[in-house]
Amino acid sequence: MLKTLANAWKIPDLRKKILFTALILLIFRIGSAIPVPFVNAGADGIFNDAQMSGTFMEYLNMMTGNAFSYGTIFAMSITPYINSSIIIQLLTVAIPALERLAKDGEEGRKKIATITRYVTVVLGIMQSTAYYFYLRGNGFLLEDAAGKPFTGFAAVFQALVIILCFTAGTALIMWLGEQINDKGIGNGISLILFAGIVARVPTIIATLFSPDGGYFSFGGAYSVLSIAVALCLILMIAYIVWMDNSERRIPVQYAKRVVGRKMYGGQSTHIPIKVNMSGVMPVIFASSILSLPPTINLFVGAKAGEGWYDHFFKYFQSSSWVYAILYFVLIIFFAYFYASIQYNPIEMANNIRKNSGAIPGIRPGKPTSDYIQRVLSRITLLGALLLSVVALFPILFQLITTACKVPMQVSLGGTSIIILVGVALETVKQLESQMMMRHYKGFLD
Numbered sequence: 001m002l003k004t005l006a007n008a009w010k011i012p013d014l015r016k017k018i019l020f021t022a023l024i025l026l027i028f029r030i031g032s033a034i035p036v037p038f039v040n041a042g043a044d045g046i047f048n049d050a051q052m053s054g055t056f057m058e059y060l061n062m063m064t065g066n067a068f069s070y071g072t073i074f075a076m077s078i079t080p081y082i083n084s085s086i087i088i089q090l091l092t093v094a095i096p097a098l099e100r101l102a103k104d105g106e107e108g109r110k111k112i113a114t115i116t117r118y119v120t121v122v123l124g125i126m127q128s129t130a131y132y133f134y135l136r137g138n139g140f141l142l143e144d145a146a147g148k149p150f151t152g153f154a155a156v157f158q159a160l161v162i163i164l165c166f167t168a169g170t171a172l173i174m175w176l177g178e179q180i181n182d183k184g185i186g187n188g189i190s191l192i193l194f195a196g197i198v199a200r201v202p203t204i205i206a207t208l209f210s211p212d213g214g215y216f217s218f219g220g221a222y223s224v225l226s227i228a229v230a231l232c233l234i235l236m237i238a239y240i241v242w243m244d245n246s247e248r249r250i251p252v253q254y255a256k257r258v259v260g261r262k263m264y265g266g267q268s269t270h271i272p273i274k275v276n277m278s279g280v281m282p283v284i285f286a287s288s289i290l291s292l293p294p295t296i297n298l299f300v301g302a303k304a305g306e307g308w309y310d311h312f313f314k315y316f317q318s319s320s321w322v323y324a325i326l327y328f329v330l331i332i333f334f335a336y337f338y339a340s341i342q343y344n345p346i347e348m349a350n351n352i353r354k355n356s357g358a359i360p361g362i363r364p365g366k367p368t369s370d371y372i373q374r375v376l377s378r379i380t381l382l383g384a385l386l387l388s389v390v391a392l393f394p395i396l397f398q399l400i401t402t403a404c405k406v407p408m409q410v411s412l413g414g415t416s417i418i419i420l421v422g423v424a425l426e427t428v429k430q431l432e433s434q435m436m437m438r439h440y441k442g443f444l445d
Contacts, residue, residue, distance in 0.1 A: 008431045014185070017434075021184035024176050025195045031074040031172070032067035032199070036165040038142045038158045039135060045069035046140050059291055062416060065199030071135065073169040078192050080123040081116070081174045082284075088116045093341060120174055121167065128166035132159055185434070186427035194423040197416050232397075233417070236390060240421040243386050246275040248379050250372065254357040271348070273376065276383045278338035280418045283391045285338075286330035287415060290316060290323060324395045328388050335384035336377075345372040390418055 008014040035041065047057055047069045060068040064077040092098040092112070101108035135141055136149070141158065143149055150158050177188030184191075249270035293316035315322040349369035358364050362371045 004428050004431050004435075008435060011435065014431065014434055017183065017185045021180055021186065021191065024180050024184060024188075025191065028074065028173065028176060028192055028195055029065070029199060031169065032065055032072050032196070034073050036071055036073055036075070037161050039071035039162060040140055040142050041070045042140075046071055046135070046138075059287060062200070063193055063196050065196035066203070067196070071131075071140065073165060074173055075131070076124055076127055076166050076170045076173075077196060078170075078173050078177060078189055080127055080170050081120045081177070081189065083123055084116050084119040086281075086285075087119060088112060089341065117174065121171055124167040124170035125163065128163045128170075131166060132162050135162070186423070186430055190419075190423045190426065193419055197420055232393075236393065236417055237421055240390060240418055241425065243276050243383075243390075244274075244422060244425055248273045248275065248375060250375060251360055252352060252357045253360055254355060273343075273379055274383075275379055276387060277342060277380065278335050278383070278387075279422060280387075280415060281338050282331045282334035282384065282387060283415050283418065285334040286327055286391075289330060290327060324392055327395065328392060331388050331391060332381070332384045335387065336380050339376060339380040343372075343376055345369040345376060348372055387418075391415065 005018075008018065045066070047061065057068065060075075060077065060079060063079060064075060067077065068075045088098070092102050098112065098115075101111050104111075136159075141149065141162075144154070149155065173192060177192055180186065180188030180191055249272055251268065251270050253268050293313055314320060317323060346369045349365065349372060352358065352368060353364045359368055359371060362368050
């Protein structure tokens, strides 16, 4: 990876793209540190770790690099755009008009992108409004000279400024991501998520090596366990790299055909199907759904001893075995759901037949589509199980350490590691492909 970056830096065009991408990420981090007017988060932030544990706020805070907890301009981060993209992608399958736009080439994709932007702004307004009411209800807004909340026109103006600032931050991040796609290297949205997660690494390292009871401090009580955790992280990264590069290849044989005076076909190739074809999306979907009950509990304020409310919300805490089981089931479900959107076995079989190809030992037509469907089903199950190992390991680790009465201040984030490793591999692959294009000598040499 470092060698690829060094070689890319030597090429002027790629160097400009790398510097442009770095500049955009720097702007994102600067915006993540600028507080919104009228918000008084304080030095410790709006949420503490105990409040955010298992809630949607923890997910947002992870994606924004602690910007959500401090009420900054980019507190909403890129999550409204991700949710908008998912909604439009799902509606494309259900609504014929959107499906026609998706198949209408470049113009159709531009119209879908425009619709996605409008939906992003709407979701950003809704999310910003909910965040404003939480800030107002818990006393995190600036007050008047008498120490009381603003009323009348001042309160309306305060609300509009806060909501519009959060929404404008969402729109600006969306634009920054698109600029990376056009003029930079890598996927803009993925790199912004990458930057938000990486921004929390110094805080974690400072906690680990803190002289006041840090796990890696001299004489730390749980230094051996901390070393084991570090080894688990290294092994998990290697496991994700192996899983991301694994693929199932369906062999395809193309028949020879004569077009004019030239002969085409006659070669053997394959259809590559990645084992982890859906990436981190099933984990994000599953964690988002399971975070809704704890988030409702955070807003409602149910406390221990309040009857069935207390027992119901306990099942959705990350320290519950019920949570782990539901998490596993939802990952499997969304892996199949996302694979069904990405791959259409009937369309794949028709494309193979149109190009005079066939899978060895399988008849063209319905037998080919059935064979591809069986392969996809098995690969999807295998990929979901492999993905569940990464997602569930931190939860199981926490349950085991809790049962053994071992306090751990630093938790393992399976979703974060998957995003970090996946984005890094994807960016390096794009750099390699760009370098390969620029080193191609052509036909005249």
